[in-house]
Amino acid sequence: MYNFSDISIVLVETQSQGNLGAVARVMKNMGLSQLVLVDCQTEIGDESFRRSCGAEKLLENANQVTGLSNALAAFHLSIGTTSRSVRWFSAVHSPSDLTKNLVSLSSNQKVAIVFGPERTGLTNDHLKYCQWQLKIPTDSQFVSLNLAHAVAIVAYELYQGSSASRSAPKKPLKLAVKSQVEAFTQDLEKCLDEIEFLSKQNPEEVMMTLRQIFSRASLEERDVRILRGILRQWRWYAKMNKKS
Amino acid sequence: MYNFSDISIVLVETQSQGNLGAVARVMKNMGLSQLVLVDCQTEIGDESFRRSCGAEKLLENANQVTGLSNALAAFHLSIGTTSRSVRWFSAVHSPSDLTKNLVSLSSNQKVAIVFGPERTGLTNDHLKYCQWQLKIPTDSQFVSLNLAHAVAIVAYELYQGSSASRSAPKKPLKLAVKSQVEAFTQDLEKCLDEIEFLSKQNPEEVMMTLRQIFSRASLEERDVRILRGILRQWRWYAKMNKKS
Structure with a gap:
């Protein structure tokens, strides 16, 4: 299976120091480590490190490159992220589609996911170096995502598809055995009968509702x-206080 | 089908102006509009509006509330976002699971998705007001997501669920509003105190367990x-039979 942690995130002409840090942080959250900065318009500075919140190393190891063509030269597959309709792409993937498609790649294929500058996104001149289009679904009235949010969503889907997230252990519930729950239900029915609650209602129906409530509660x-x-x-209280 | 645009994003004790704006922006990207700020630790200021990039109105319309219990009183279902293992939640949903589960709610149910403060996340004291846990899958070595990234991922999944065509649910649940469940829990506590059950146990712990049981039961x-x-x-029975 394809190893998602080998995927590179490629940022083109990024303008904001803060976004560099925020991207690094969420990449590390989602098990990605390869960051490529193409014609970066700012330096990796204090604001970047502050926003990376512990992903400093990923920033320090970022590969700085001049020209998108150079940057993508060694990749097998380059995917351009844009919400625009671009005529020449035959395949437009959502992040979840993309993940499903990447799973079928063999493990040594180098994949780049490319994100454009904050103000304009990727231009056609950038996109011509990409084979697939990635489009994050948004409200059509407000399509411009923050750069780090776009990376967050894509990285989250990649992580979902990776084996790492699949093997995450589930919390085991120590459910009570059926006979214990049944004994409780019968105790409850006796008490309800004693306080004359059941006689005022449809007893069968009330007990059925109570059984359903406790069954949905997955009692331990x-x-x-x-x-x-x-x-x-x-019972003790009722006995102690009973009129003689 | 459930209308995802009715879902509220509830931010608890947010510290960063920038995060308020970033959250508003991505909410608008994903078609959400209801923002609730609980005990907000900062004001909605210039940095918030700058980062919202066109979602100013959503910020201006944010509902500011004191106390999470108050904030959630009118909601039918409250979902706490945390990466911690919390013993009492039987249902731990990923964002995609959550979306699938919400589809089955009837259209007038009010749902709150709750996110904690930047530094600590939601505490157990916050989480006791939530019925379900939402856990965003991350690398186990680096789990702390930026607040706006967490909202971005969840909002993206909700938007995916809203645009996807799905078949009608079998039986929509008509959940009780939180304030009704809370009133019942308080009645119950009074009764348990009266029969001296709480005094024999650790009262806090017992009440917490009972809250969890009824929260898992998704009470209608x-x-x-x-x-x-x-x-x-x-109460009637106890009064009628009381020794004079």
Whole structure:
């Protein structure tokens, strides 16, 4: 399977120091490490390091290149991110489509995902070096995404597709066995009968609703112990206070 | 089908002016418009408006509220975003899972997606007001996402879900509003105090467990009516049988 951590994020003519840092941060969040800066219009400065929040190394290791053509020369596949309709691209991928398509690549293919300058995005002159178009779905009335937000969304989808996220362990629930829940439900029914709640209602229907509530709650062993403890205590209280 | 544009983004104790603007911008990109600021630690200032890049109105219309409990009172479903493992949440959703689950809600249900302060994220004290956990998958070595990046990823998934054509859900849930569930929880606490159950245990811990049980149960309006009816009936019974 394709190794998503080999993908490079290529930023073209970036203007904002802060965006450099924000991009580095979210790349590291999503397990990406290869950053390429093409004709960068600012330096990697204090604001960049501040915004990177711990991804300084990724910034320091960024590959600075002159000219997009040079930058992409060694890549097997270059993908241009733009919301515009560009006539010559046959394939327009959403981030999730893209991830599905990349999965089928063999593991040694070098892939670049290219993002344009903040104010204009990628021009046709940039896009001519790209084979695929990547389009992030947005409200058609307000399509201009912040650069780091665009990278965040794409990197998130790539991470979703990577094996790293698939192997994340799930939290095991220690569910109570059915017989414990059943015993609690029967205790509850007795109590409700005693306080004459059931007689005023349709008993079958009320008990069914209560069963459903506790069934949706996915009760754990400890939960059932507490719930039964409440009913036991309530019996004790009722007995102690009973008129003789 | 559920109308995703009705979802509110709830930011708790936000510290950075810039993040307020960045969040507003990406919300507008993804067709969201309801922003709630809880105990906001900064003002909506020049830096917010600059970073919003055209989403000024969304910032101006933000609802400023004191206290998360107040902020969530009128919502049917509150979803807390955290990367921590929180024992009591049985359902931990990824952004894409969440979107799939929200599709099944009926169209008038108010949903809040809650994001914590930049430095700490949501604490357990915040999370106790939430029914579901939302966890954005990240590299386990570097989990702390920028606030606006987190909102960007979630809003992107919601937008994906809204534009995708999906078949109608089987039975839409009519969830109780948070204030109804809260009133029931408080009734319950009073009763447990009266029968001296809480004094024998760690009261905070027991109440937290009970809150979690009922939160996992996704209570509907009718469920809450029945549960409160039981407590009312129990009070009546206790009074009638009290030793004089």
